[in-house]
Amino acid sequence: MIKKRSSLNVDCSKCLVKHLCLTRDLSAEEVGYVNDNLANIMVLKKGEHAFHAKDPMKNLYAVHSGSCKEYWVDADGNECVNNFYLQGDIVGLESIPIKQHFFSLVALQDTSLCIVPLNSILELMHKFPSVLSRILNIASYKMQNDQHIKLSTNANRRVADFILNILYRLQERQIYKTHITLPMTQLDISNCLGMAHETVNRVLKKLNQEKIITLENKMIHIIDVKRLEALGTPLRRFGQV
Amino acid sequence: MIKKRSSLNVDCSKCLVKHLCLTRDLSAEEVGYVNDNLANIMVLKKGEHAFHAKDPMKNLYAVHSGSCKEYWVDADGNECVNNFYLQGDIVGLESIPIKQHFFSLVALQDTSLCIVPLNSILELMHKFPSVLSRILNIASYKMQNDQHIKLSTNANRRVADFILNILYRLQERQIYKTHITLPMTQLDISNCLGMAHETVNRVLKKLNQEKIITLENKMIHIIDVKRLEALGTPLRRFGQV
DNA sequence: CGCTGTATTGAGGTGATTCAAACTATGTGG
C-alpha cells in the first residue's frame, strides 16, 4: 500500500538510517531538498510483494524499516535468492540500465520502503555529485559482497560468511549488538547460498555446539566473533561502506 | 610501461571495442571530447602487473587489447581469482569508494590498458549522464555475473557457466565464433570458480567426450551451445550488456 | 635440451546432498 511519507512523519533528516542512504554525504539543506522531492512510501505486510520479476521498473526503493528478500524462480521452479535487504539498504540498482526488474521483492516482516522515482534519482545524481558517488559506493559494496560469497568454497565458510555479513551490516546500522535476529528462514538462507537447507541447519548446529554462536529460533547470539571470522573467507575489505 | 595514446594511434572513435566502453552512448563530438582527455595507455607484457592489491587507486583502466586476471592472495597463500577482463572491459569499479585497489591485476598475454584518471571519470559522469548510466550498466552486469556463479551449485554448472560467460562476452565483441581461445590456464579457472583444478579438467574432458565442446590446448570449439546452455544455470538476463 | 609450469588420470576419503521422517513453531478460524 502506498502512503504519503509526510502522513507517516517520515523525514530524511530524522531517519534512523540516513547515514546509509543516498543522502549520506549531503548538507542539511540538500537533504531537505531531497526529502521534499520524495513523496511516497510503500507499506508492506509480511509476505507482500513490492514488485515482481519482469515488471517494468519505475523506482528505486530505500528500506526505511523492516527487511526484504530479493529472488527469482528458475526454469526448474527453484527459488533463487539473490539478496536480502535490511533497513537502510537501497533496492534496484542492478535493474536501472534496462528499466525492468530482474527479481521479485517480498517483505520478510512488516516493512516500509521509501520510493525514489527513477527520474528523480537521475536528477539528484546530476544535481548532487555526492549522490552519484554514493550510488557507485553502494554498487561497489554489493559487488564486493557477491564476490566474497562466490569464493566461499565450502558450507562452513558460506554460512559463517553469511552470518558475518548480516552482523557487519547490522553494526553499520549502529546496532552494536552480538545478538542478531535473522528475518529470513533457514530455507531462504540455503536458497541464497546455493546449498541444501539441511546443510545450513547442520552448520548452524555445529557452530552452536562449538560455542561460537547460540541459536534460539531466529535469534542468533554471536559469542566468539574472532572464531567465526577465522572460519569465514578472509575479508579483502579495507574500509567501511 | 606507460605511453602516449596518440603515439600508438589509439583513438576512441576508431577503437574496435568502443561499443563496450564508457563512451558507448555518446555522440561523435562527445567521444572526441573524451578521447582528448585521455592521454595515456599502459602497455604490459604477459605476466606483468598493472597494479597490486592495496596500492592506492588513481585510475580506472579500459582493456584496449589483450586480457588480464584480477586476483588476490588469501591468508593461507591461495590465489583467489576475482575476475578476468577481456578486450573492452573496464577494470576497477569496485575500488572506487576507498580509492585503494582490492586486487592485483596481471596481464595474461600482451595487453594494453587505456588509463582513465579517477577525477576525469567523475567529471565525465557529471558532464555526460550517459557515461554514468554506462558505468551503472557495467556494474549491474558484473553483479549479475557474480550472482550467477554464486548460484551455480555444482561443478558441471560452474564450468558450463564459465565457458558460456566467456563466449557471450566474446560475441559482444562481435567475434561471432564458436572457436574461443581461453587466455587463462585451467588452474586460473579453478581459482576463479572456487574448485579443484583437477575437477575443472575432468568437467572439460566430459564436455569433450559428450561432444558438446572440443578441446585442443587452450582452444575450445563449442559444438553444441544449446546443450551447454542446458547444463548451465538458467540466465535471468533479459537484455544485452 | 632440460626445466618448469600446466594438464591429465586414478584411487581413496570427505563432505554435501538427497530422501525420509519426526518434531516444533506460527498462524488461522472456530
Add this chain to the structure above:
DNA sequence: CCACATAGTTTGAATCACCTCAATACAGCG
C-alpha cells in the same frame, strides 16, 4: 483460547560429487 493446519526446523542414513594426494604426461620457454 484451543485445535488444527501449515510452514519451518531437526535428525539420521544412504548416496554421490568433489577434493586430496600422487604420479605421469605434455608444452612452452630459456
